Each structure stands twice: as C-alpha cells, then as structure tokens.
Amino acid sequence: xxxxxxxxxxxxxxNVEFSLIGGFASRYYGVTLVTExxxxxxxxxxxxxxxxxxAVKEYNPFHRLAANKLPLELTDELCSRLKNLYLKTDIGIxxxxxxxxxxxxxNAVIQQSQKVSFPFGDCYILKIEALIRAKQAVGRxxxxxxxxxxxxxxxxxxxxxxxxxxx
Amino acid sequence: MIDEKxxxxxxxxxxxxPDAGPAWRAAYEAGIDVSLIEVNLQKTPWERLLANDAALxxxxxxxxxxxxxxxx
Numbered sequence: 001x002x003x004x005x006x007x008x009x010x011x012x013x014x015n016v017e018f019s020l021i022g023g024f025a026s027r028y029y030g031v032t033l034v035t036e037x038x039x040x041x042x043x044x045x046x047x048x049x050x051x052x053x054x055a056v057k058e059y060n061p062f063h064r065l066a067a068n069k070l071p072l073e074l075t076d077e078l079c080s081r082l083k084n085l086y087l088k089t090d091i092g093i094x095x096x097x098x099x100x101x102x103x104x105x106x107n108a109v110i111q112q113s114q115k116v117s118f119p120f121g122d123c124y125i126l127k128i129e130a131l132i133r134a135k136q137a138v139g140r141x142x143x144x145x146x147x148x149x150x151x152x153x154x155x156x157x158x159x160x161x162x163x164x165x166x167x
Numbered sequence: 168m169i170d171e172k173x174x175x176x177x178x179x180x181x182x183x184x185p186d187a188g189p190a191w192r193a194a195y196e197a198g199i200d201v202s203l204i205e206v207n208l209q210k211t212p213w214e215r216l217l218a219n220d221a222a223l224x225x226x227x228x229x230x231x232x233x234x235x236x237x238x239x
Contacts, residue, residue, distance in 0.1 A: 002172040002223040005216050027219045032200070074181040092223075118213055148194045148206060155188035156208060163208050 002092040007038045007056070009120045011094075014055035018042040019113040019124040021100055021134060023146070028116070029128050031149045037093035039110040041126075044098040045132065046079035052096055059089035074100025103130055128154050 003023055011018055020028065022039025028107070042048055052073050053061075061072040065086045072087060085096040097104045103112060112130035116124050126134065132150045135143040157163055176182060181202055183195065195201045207215055 002227065003214075003220055004223070005178070005220055008216075024216065024219070027215050028212045029214060030204055032207060032208075034205045034219055034226070036223065116212065148190075148197055148199060151190035152194035152199070152201060153204060153208065155190040156204075159184075159186045159188060 002036070002099045003088075006091050007089070007094050008118065008123065009059075010053070010055040010121055011040065012060075012118070012121050015118065016040075016042060016051045017048050017106075018096070019106075019109050019126055021126045021131065022095070022096070022110070024133075025125050025131055026146050026150060029123055029131070029150060030153045031146050033146055036146065037095055037111075038094045041100050041106055042085075042096045042098070043106045044082065046074075046076065049074055049079050052085065052094075053070070054117045056087065056089050056094060059091050061087045061089045061094075064088035064093065087140070100126075100134050102133045118162050127158070136140075152162055 005077055007109060008020070008024075020038040021041050022037070023031075023035025024038050025032065026033065027035060053072055054143070056072070063070045063072065063086060069088075072085075083098050085094075087094045087096070100109050103109050109126060109130075110124060113124040113126050116125050125152070128150055135147045135150070181195065183192065187195075191201060195223075207218075210218065
C-alpha cells in the first residue's frame with residue numbers, strides 16, 4: 001500500500017539531509033495531479049546514503065530500475081559511485097537524486113529551498129519558483145501541465161498571501 | 168425566477184476572480200480546471216499530501232478491480 005507521507009516521515013526521522021522536489025512537492029503547493037512517488041534531492045555522502053537506507057530498510061527496498069530488482073544493500077564502493085537511488089518499497093516509490101535539472105547539486109537545491117512544518121517535524125522543500133524552473137528543465141508533457149498549475153498557484157499566492165501561511 | 172448567471176454557474180461556468188493574475192487566467196484558458204486548484208488551496212499542505220495518498224489508494228483499488236484476478 002502506497003503511503004508517500006510515511007516515506008517522508010521516515011526520511012525525517014532518520015535525519016536524512018534532503019529537500020522535497022518533484023510531484024509530491026507540487027502537491028504540497030496545491031497542484032491537482034496525483035503523483036506515484038516521492039522525489040527528493042539528497043546529499044550523496046556515504047553517511048547520508050546510509051541514513052536513507054535506514055529510513056526505508058523495514059519496507060523491503062530494492063533498486064527498481066535494476067534488471068534483477070537488486071535489494072538496497074549499500075557498500076562503501078556503491079556509496080562512492082551512486083549518483084541517484086531509484087527505490088521501490090512496500091510503502092511506495094522513493095527516488096533520490098544528487099542533483100536537479102535546472103537547479104544544480106544538493107547545495108544549490110538547499111539554497112533554493114524553504115523549511116516547512118509537517119505533523120512529524122520540519123523538512124526542506126524546493127521553493128515554488130525553483131520547482132517551476134526544475135520542471136521546465138525536464139520538460140515532459142506532464143511536467144509542463146504541472147508548470148502551468150504551479151505558475152497559476154504562484155499568481156494566486158501573490159494575490160492572496162494569507163494562503164501561503166496555511167499549515 | 169432563477170438568475171441566469173447563477174444558473175450558468177450551477178451548470179459549471181467558472182467565475183474568474185477579479186484579481187486573478189495572468190498565469191491563473193492562462194491556466195484557465197489552457198483548459199486546466201482551476202476551480203480544483205482553488206479547492207486544494209483551501210486545504211493545508213499536509214491535507215494536500217494526505218489527499219494524494221488517498222487518491223493513490225483508490226487508484227490501486229481500481230487497478231486491482233480491472234485485473235484478471237482481482238485480489239491476487
């Protein structure tokens with residue numbers, strides 16, 4: 001059963017350094033498109049990768065794009081060579097990227113992120129302007145629909161700033 | 168006597184907010200149902216994420232129902 005909010009909670013509780021990006025971030029801002037995965041930009045240090053592993057270990061994670069669906073079992077060598085982690089778990093899909101098109105590496109992403117509060121604690125999320133740029137850079141059809149919605153939402157938030165402060 | 172404007176709205180005509188910006192208007196012109204975005208904006212961000220979880224659960228139920236062996 002997919003519980004993408006639970007993936008977010010697990011990442012937070014495991015102290016993973018990440019910023020929420022992609023479709024779930026778009027949902028955060030009010031986009032109506034349903035997303036099937038959690039996309040995050042994470043710091044790809046061995047320590048942080050181990051935190052990601054710890055966050056999802058009880059949900060049987062495996063490399064969903066690897067032909068033989070290899071389970072997530074990090075080694076020092078793997079930690080030094082991975083640029084992305086595309087995982088499927090019992091509670092949904094988690095894609096971890098070391099950099100984001102249109103934005104840059106983790107440091108650039110964090111600089112263009114904001115801290116937001118969830119029931120379990122605070123997390124970083126890519127700011128709406130940066131999310132628009134990232135989705136424009138990817139440019140797939142559904143990304144462009146999201147760009148149109150995000151641009152409209154930004155318009156609305158600029159007109160009605162009180163909507164920004166709902167939590 | 169039913170007001171014709173109200174009737175049109177009851178039948179689905181969207182009323183553009185007078186302060187709507189160009190991107191909001193462009194999204195409407197492109198065929199996006201901006202009334203659904205308005206509904207989303209009335210929710211808290213956490214409620215929007217939970218709604219995504221609920222939508223995914225419904226999608227899985229429907230996928231399972233149309234599979235040759237439902238429940239398998």
